Structures are given as C-alpha cells and as structure tokens.
Amino acid sequence: MDRSRGIGGVTVDAIIVGSGPGGSTVADILTAAGWSVVIFEKGRNHLIDLEHPYRLADDFSNDEIKFINRHFLGPDPFLEPRTFRTGPEDGDHSFVGDVNSIPSTVGGGGTHADGKVPRFREEDFGLLSTYGPQSGASVADWPLTYADLEPFYADVERRIGVTGDAAANPLAAWRSGPYPMPPGPSMYGAVLSTAAAETLGYHPYPAPGATNSVPYDGRPPCNNCGFCAFFGCPIHAKGDPVAMLQRALMTGNAEIRPETFVSRIRTDGRRATGVDFVGADGVERSMDARYVVVAGGAVETPRLLLLSGFDHPLIGRHLMVHFQTIAAGGFADLRFHAERGRAVTHLHDDALVPDDKSRKAATQAGLPWMRGGIVEHGGPGLPILEAKLYRWGPTHKENMRRSPLRDRLWAFTMQGEDLPVATNRIDLDPTVRDVRGFPVARYTYKPHQHELAASAHHGPRMAAILEAMGAEWTSVVTSPGSIEGPGGRASVDAPMSRHVMGTVRMGEDPATSVADSNGRLHQLPNVVIADSSVFVTSSGYGPTLTLAALAARFATAMVS
Amino acid sequence: MPTWLTIDEYRTLTAVCERLIPADQTPGAAEVGVPDYIDGLLGAFSFDPPRIWAGGSFSGRHGGQPGFARFHCLTALDELAWRTRIEGSLGRPEREFNGLVVGLQERYREGLAALGPDFCDCVPDEQVLRLRSLATFTQLVYDHSCEGMYGAPEYGGNRDAIAWSSIGFAGDVEPRGWTDHEVSEA
Numbered sequence: 237m238d239r240s241r242g243i244g245g246v247t248v249d250a251i252i253v254g255s256g257p258g259g260s261t262v263a264d265i266l267t268a269a270g271w272s273v274v275i276f277e278k279g280r281n282h283l284i285d286l287e288h289p290y291r292l293a294d295d296f297s298n299d300e301i302k303f304i305n306r307h308f309l310g311p312d313p314f315l316e317p318r319t320f321r322t323g324p325e326d327g328d329h330s331f332v333g334d335v336n337s338i339p340s341t342v343g344g345g346g347t348h349a350d351g352k353v354p355r356f357r358e359e360d361f362g363l364l365s366t367y368g369p370q371s372g373a374s375v376a377d378w379p380l381t382y383a384d385l386e387p388f389y390a391d392v393e394r395r396i397g398v399t400g401d402a403a404a405n406p407l408a409a410w411r412s413g414p415y416p417m418p419p420g421p422s423m424y425g426a427v428l429s430t431a432a433a434e435t436l437g438y439h440p441y442p443a444p445g446a447t448n449s450v451p452y453d454g455r456p457p458c459n460n461c462g463f464c465a466f467f468g469c470p471i472h473a474k475g476d477p478v479a480m481l482q483r484a485l486m487t488g489n490a491e492i493r494p495e496t497f498v499s500r501i502r503t504d505g506r507r508a509t510g511v512d513f514v515g516a517d518g519v520e521r522s523m524d525a526r527y528v529v530v531a532g533g534a535v536e537t538p539r540l541l542l543l544s545g546f547d548h549p550l551i552g553r554h555l556m557v558h559f560q561t562i563a564a565g566g567f568a569d570l571r572f573h574a575e576r577g578r579a580v581t582h583l584h585d586d587a588l589v590p591d592d593k594s595r596k597a598a599t600q601a602g603l604p605w606m607r608g609g610i611v612e613h614g615g616p617g618l619p620i621l622e623a624k625l626y627r628w629g630p631t632h633k634e635n636m637r638r639s640p641l642r643d644r645l646w647a648f649t650m651q652g653e654d655l656p657v658a659t660n661r662i663d664l665d666p667t668v669r670d671v672r673g674f675p676v677a678r679y680t681y682k683p684h685q686h687e688l689a690a691s692a693h694h695g696p697r698m699a700a701i702l703e704a705m706g707a708e709w710t711s712v713v714t715s716p717g718s719i720e721g722p723g724g725r726a727s728v729d730a731p732m733s734r735h736v737m738g739t740v741r742m743g744e745d746p747a748t749s750v751a752d753s754n755g756r757l758h759q760l761p762n763v764v765i766a767d768s769s770v771f772v773t774s775s776g777y778g779p780t781l782t783l784a785a786l787a788a789r790f791a792t793a794m795v796s
Numbered sequence: 797m798p799t800w801l802t803i804d805e806y807r808t809l810t811a812v813c814e815r816l817i818p819a820d821q822t823p824g825a826a827e828v829g830v831p832d833y834i835d836g837l838l839g840a841f842s843f844d845p846p847r848i849w850a851g852g853s854f855s856g857r858h859g860g861q862p863g864f865a866r867f868h869c870l871t872a873l874d875e876l877a878w879r880t881r882i883e884g885s886l887g888r889p890e891r892e893f894n895g896l897v898v899g900l901q902e903r904y905r906e907g908l909a910a911l912g913p914d915f916c917d918c919v920p921d922e923q924v925l926r927l928r929s930l931a932t933f934t935q936l937v938y939d940h941s942c943e944g945m946y947g948a949p950e951y952g953g954n955r956d957a958i959a960w961s962s963i964g965f966a967g968d969v970e971p972r973g974w975t976d977h978e979v980s981e982a
C-alpha cells in the first residue's frame with residue numbers, strides 16, 4: 237500500500253473525515269490555531285476552488301432535475317446504497333437504496349439544507365433529570381450542560397453567520413448575545429400561519445437561519461430564489477459550512493481531498509496512527525496523523541468505526557431519527573407562492589414543552605411524559621415533485637394550473653423527539669457492498685411508543701392551526717418513508733427525516749458510552765467524533781447548530 | 797431525429813406522453829418536448845459531456861451569464877452509475893456488485909414494444925387501456941414526463957419554458973431572485 241504524506245510532505249496534525257458542518261467547524265478552529273489538517277471527503281467538490289484564492293464555485297443552480305431527480309450532490313444510491321429493516325424479523329434487510337441520505341459532497345449536508353439552525357433548550361441536555369426515564373429507552377443526561385455549550389453556540393453562530401431575533405421566541409434558551417444578523421423576510425404563507433398559530437396560543441418566531449439576510453463574511457444576502465431545501469445556493473448566501481471551509485483553506489494549513497473515501501482508522505492498539513483511504517483512482521493508500529477527527533454524519537461515522545474493527549458494543553446503537561409528522565391543508569382561495577423564499581422561515585417550539593394536554597395524552601398512552609419537536613411552517617414549492625402527485629390523464633394540466641397540492645397548500649412539519657433505543661442501530665450489512673467493495677451501513681429501526689403517541693397528539697393540533705387559517709381540508713401524515721431505491725422502489729418503513737443522531741453516544745462512563753464529553757473515544761483518545769453521532773438524546777430541534785457547537789468545543793479542547 | 801430511440805419508438809413514445817399529459821387550452825407533453833427529454837436521457841452518453849447534470853450557476857433567463865447548457869463532466873464513478881442506470885448492467889461485473897440492473901433503455905424498448913406497433917393509431921380509450929395494463933412502465937414514463945414538462949428546458953423538455961409559464965411558475969430565477977416584498981405579500 238502506498239504511503240501518502242500530508243501538507244508539505246510531513247505528518248499532519250489532524251485528519252478530518254467528512255467536510256460537512258461538523259468537520260468544517262473543526263477545520264476552521266484547528267487551522268486558525270496553526271494545525272495542519274487534511275480533510276478527506278468521499279463526495280465530489282462542487283463548492284469551492286481548491287487553489288488560492290479559493291473562489292466559490294459556480295456549479296449550483298435552481299435546477300430541480302439535477303438536485304432532486306439526479307443525485308447531483310450524492311450519494312448516488314446505486315454507488316453507495318444503504319439498507320433498512322425494522323428488526324431481525326425482516327431478515328438481513330427489507331430495503332436497499334436511499335435511506336435518509338444526506339449529501340455526500342464537499343460541504344456535506346450543509347450545502348443543501350435550508351439551514352434552520354435553532355439551539356436546543358436547557359433541559360435537552362438533562363432529559364433524565366428533568367423528566368425521568370422511559371421504559372424501553374435509554375434516556376440519559378448529556379455529560380455537559382447548556383451553560384457549558386452556550387459560548388460555543390455563540391461562536392458557531394458567528395462563524396456560520398446566523399440570522400434571528402433574540403426576543404422573538406419566549407420558549408428559547410437564554411443566550412449571551414444577539415444573533416449576528418437580523419431575520420430575512422417572512423414567506424407569505426408563514427405570515428398567515430404564524431398569525432393563526434398565535435390566535436391558538438402558540439409562539440411562532442422567525443427561524444434562526446444559516447442564510448445571510450445582509451452581506452456577511454464577503455458573501456451576499458439571500459435573494460429568496462426558492463430553490464433552497466435540497467439545493468446548493470447559486471449565490472453562496474448559505475454560510476454553513478462554506479464560510480468555515482473557505483476560512484480554513486485561506487490559512488494555508490488545510491487541504492481538502494474530495495472523492496476520497498476513508499476506509500479504516502489505523503491504530504497501534506492504544507492510539508490511532510492515521511487512516512487508510514481510497515482515492516478517485518481506486519488505489520488504497522494510508523496517511524499518518526496525530527489526531528483523527530471523524531465527522532461523517534451519524535450513519536457513516538459508526539460505519540467507519542465498525543469498518544475499522546472497533547469493538548465497543550455500543551457503537552452504532554441508540555440511532556435516533558426525528559419522527560416527522562406532517563399536517564397539510566388546502567386553501568381554494570389562496571396562492572402561497574412558496575417558490576419565493578427560503579422554504580421555511582418560521583418555527584414554533586410549543587410541542588417541545590409539555591403542557592397539561594400533552595401530559596394527559598402521555599398518561600393515556602401509558603407514558604411518563606412526552607415531547608414533540610419544532611414545527612416548521614411551510615416547505616418548498618417545486619413543480620416536478622407536485623406533478624408526480626397528480627394522476628396522469630386529462631386532469632393533469634388543470635391540476636397543475638389550479639395547484640391544490642403546491643400553490644394552494646400549506647403544511648407544518650414537526651421534527652419529533654426520538655427516544656434513544658439500544659436496538660435501533662447502525663451496523664454493517666452482511667451482503668450489500670458499496671462500489672468500492674466495503675459493506676454498507678444498515679439501519680435497524682422502529683419508533684418507540686413515545687414517538688407514535690406524540691405524533692398522534694400533536695398532528696391534530698397542527699391541523700387545527702390550518703383550520704384556523706381557513707383550510708378547506710386537512711390531512712396528517714406520520715413519518716413518511718424514504719423516497720427512492722435503485723429500482724425506484726419506495727420503503728414505507730425507513731423514516732424520511734434527515735436529522736440523524738446518537739450512534740456514538742457520549743458520556744463519562746465507558747461502559748454506557750463510546751465517547752467522552754470532548755468527543756474522544758474512550759478506547760482511543762486521539763480519535764474525536766465531531767458530529768451528531770455523539771448526541772445522547774435527540775431533542776426536537778434540527779441537530780446542525782448543536783453538532784457544530786459540539787465540534788467547536790471538541791476542537792477547542794484539542795488545541796488547548 | 798431522436799438521439800437513441802428509433803423513429804417508430806419515438807412516435808409511440810410521443811403518443812404515450814401526450815396521453816399521460818394531454819394538451820388542453822395549454823400545450824401537452826408532445827408539444828412541450830417531453831419525448832425529447834426522455835430520448836435525451838436514454839441517449840445521454842451520445843454527448844460529451846454526457847447530458848446528465850446541466851451546469852450552473854444561472855440559465856440566463858433572469859439575468860447573469862447563461863451556464864445551464866454547459867453540462868457537467870462526470871467522474872469515473874458517476875459515469876459507472878449513470879451508464880448502469882441507463883444501459884443496464886449487461887453482465888459486467890463492475891456494474892453488478894449488488895446484482896443485476898435492468899437499464900432504462902431496455903425498459904423503454906420493451907415497454908414501447910409491448911404497447912403494440914399500432915399504439916399511435918388507436919383511439920384514446922384503447923391507448924388508456926393499454927397503458928393501464930402496463931402500470932409499472934406507464935408510471936416510469938409518467939415520472940419522466942413530469943420531469944420533462946416542469947424541469948429546466950436545457951434537458952430537452954419544457955420547450956421555451958412554456959410549461960412553466962402555463963402554470964404561472966417562474967422557473968429558475970437566479971440571479972434576480974425575489975424581492976422581500978414579493979416573498980411576504982400575496
């Protein structure tokens with residue numbers, strides 16, 4: 237096997253696996269402290285010129301075919317499938333294909349998320365002490381508190397460039413300062429849905445967003461093109477993780493190697509010594525480093541640990557995927573033009589805070605407590621997605637003109653808290669391989685009774701807001717399945733949410749956790765996990781800002 | 797001239813697409829160019845670079861340097877994925893690492909043949925019956941027809957962006973975007 241050297245031909249300080257929000261945050265901090273860093277990214281580079289002056293690329297576009305139908309940002313489910321089963325009763329797997337994949341590309345999922353980046357609440361870090369245990373789930377406190385993380389939340393909000401209004405959400409955790417930017421414009425539908433939500437006693441607010449509302453960091457403000465969730469930003473108004481990667485490269489201390497898959501972390505038994513990787517030429521090589529930072533996302537990170545032969549019994553376990561509940565309503569007299577704006581501009585958090593009604597519903601369901609998640613107001617308005625919902629034939633064009641399922645539809649999506657359950661896990665599929673010949677990640681996942689009960693409770697409440705807005709009909713869907721396999725087949729059981737967490741649990745006790753409160757593997761302290769794999773519980777907020785704040789904390793600990 | 801389909805197949809496909817998305821007061825799939833979109837996908841590798849991903853950042857329809865027509869080059873792995881998807885695995889080991897793949901070309905060739913050589917000349921009711929009896933193939937063509945209708949014109953369909961204008965959709969709007977007022981008001 238070839239030996240590859242890092243920058244300047246010497247052993248690098250840190251190898252970072254994955255260039256998404258987690259890996260980029262670490263790269264930004266380590267390179268600023270003078271560390272040499274090589275970032276390995278298995279996906280292609282469509283984000284940034286890798287030569288000085290690191291100009292942002294012009295590959296992104298408002299193109300639904302390219303981004304939604306043709307896997308432009310990867311992973312291509314033919315080259316890199318995943319498998320799914322609800323349990324061993326399904327056999328090795330019941331589905332092969334796209335199981336809630338996040339882009340595999342330079343920038344990871346940050347490039348095409350619509351970037352709602354709220355912080356967690358204080359009690360999210362201490363669920364066991366706040367609410368108590370749940371039978372059949374490993375509810376636990378995090379090994380750190382909100383107060384420990386707050387400075388890092390503030391730090392990454394500045395690095396990324398986050399918009400928001402600190403006074404707008406009475407349910408938000410305390411913060412040490414204002415948002416770096418004011419909120420962008422409200423989408424028309426959200427103007428109506430927030431007003432309706434308020435009349436019913438909810439507390440909607442402008443979603444904290446990783447999209448510029450004013451010029452920031454040399455990048456322009458968002459101009460509301462509407463091709464936001466699932467798309468790269470053609471004008472680079474999204475800060476996450478573009479800003480951090482560009483800054484890391486500008487130091488001269490970082491190198492990004494796209495189309496390069498890290499297949500194994502090498503160790504001498506006590507410490508990691510580097511990684512093996514397969515480049516675009518298909519040749520396997522290795523590189524040494526003082527530290528290995530794994531930020532492949534909560535599916536690929538445990539996969540890499542398992543491919544490396546690491547044997548902690550909890551690796552891959554406690555997989556959590558936000559349990560989505562979608563309420564949609566039809567409005568014959570309104571057109572929402574959701575193709576203008578950032579897909580989602582408002583949230584409300586009320587479902588995360590138990591009230592008398594949800595306590596009663598929990599008791600009725602035989603649960604000690606239950607929580608939902610953030611409720612997103614609206615969503616993207618894309619015509620190909622819409623067209624496929626209608627029947628073919630003479631009604632098709634009339635449907636598209638009237639647009640009952642796009643322009644005259646408004647929806648809420650709740651990203652429900654998913655409890656950590658040890659049998660929900662990522663492991664290596666026994667038969668299915670990726671194109672490079674390595675076993676792919678297999679999901680084994682079933683929701684806990686808590687998620688089903690919370691969904692059943694909150695679904696009708698979201699529908700009631702739509703009725704207060706004047707909806708003629710409403711409908712509630714619970715955790716719809718993922719979309720496409722290699723044969724175009726859909727899986728009804730694999731959850732669709734792209735918020736994946738928990739598979740390399742963090743804690744102080746090596747018997748009940750895999751990583752410590754600085755993200756270091758208990759077994760190999762120079763391997764640092766810098767993504768949502770370390771989450772102990774899932775909360776009901778998008779994971780990205782919290783995983784970036786953790787990555788900042790872990791990187792700061794590395795350099796201090 | 798079609799790129800990959802035969803003239804007869806192209807004729808049948810045109811009739812199929814028009815049955816799936818027929819014209820009414822606005823143009824249907826045939827006039828909008830949906831068969832060219834599908835033929836362009838089946839024959840994507842007749843072009844260099846292959847017509848898989850249109851370029852960025854802008855189309856030029858709302859300002860900026862037009863870049864969509866400059867298709868992206870594919871890496872070796874992308875070419876493997878897209879050739880396999882389109883041509884099928886054809887018994888080649890590098891395409892069959894997780895089993896055999898039937899390609900789009902074969903599915904279209906067989907599906908169009910199964911509709912019968914007289915499909916174009918059948919009355920609409922008969923065409924509908926035949927399409928219903930081939931539900932899986934019909935669904936495939938419908939999915940592609942939706943893409944060809946409402947996707948970017950650079951892929952061969954949605955000629956002159958006519959399908960977008962017929963539904964009041966502006967299409968790709970960068971670098972103009974939308975003003976705050978246009979976002980927040982009715």
Ligand SMILES: Cc1cc2nc3c(=O)[nH]c(=O)nc-3n(C[C@H](O)[C@H](O)[C@H](O)COP(=O)(O)OP(=O)(O)OC[C@H]3O[C@@H](n4cnc5c(N)ncnc54)[C@H](O)[C@@H]3O)c2cc1C
Nearest residue numbers: 254256257258278340344345352498532533767778779780
């Ligand atoms: C449409 C969409 C909308 C979303 N919206 C939101 C939102 O509003 N709010 C929110 O909080 N979250 C959102 N998310 C989720 C968000 O994208 C993820 O939480 C975030 O990207 C995770 O960051 P990460 O750095 O941990 O991992 P990723 O972004 O997944 O990046 C990991 C990278 O590592 C690479 N990699 C993995 N394994 C290897 C390996 N072995 N070798 C080399 N490279 C490897 C991958 O290719 C990938 O590029 C959204 C996701 C999607 C898909």
Ligand code: SF4
Nearest residue numbers: 458459461462464469
């Ligand atoms: S809506 Fe704004 S941030 Fe999103 S892709 Fe368009 S310009 Fe970029």
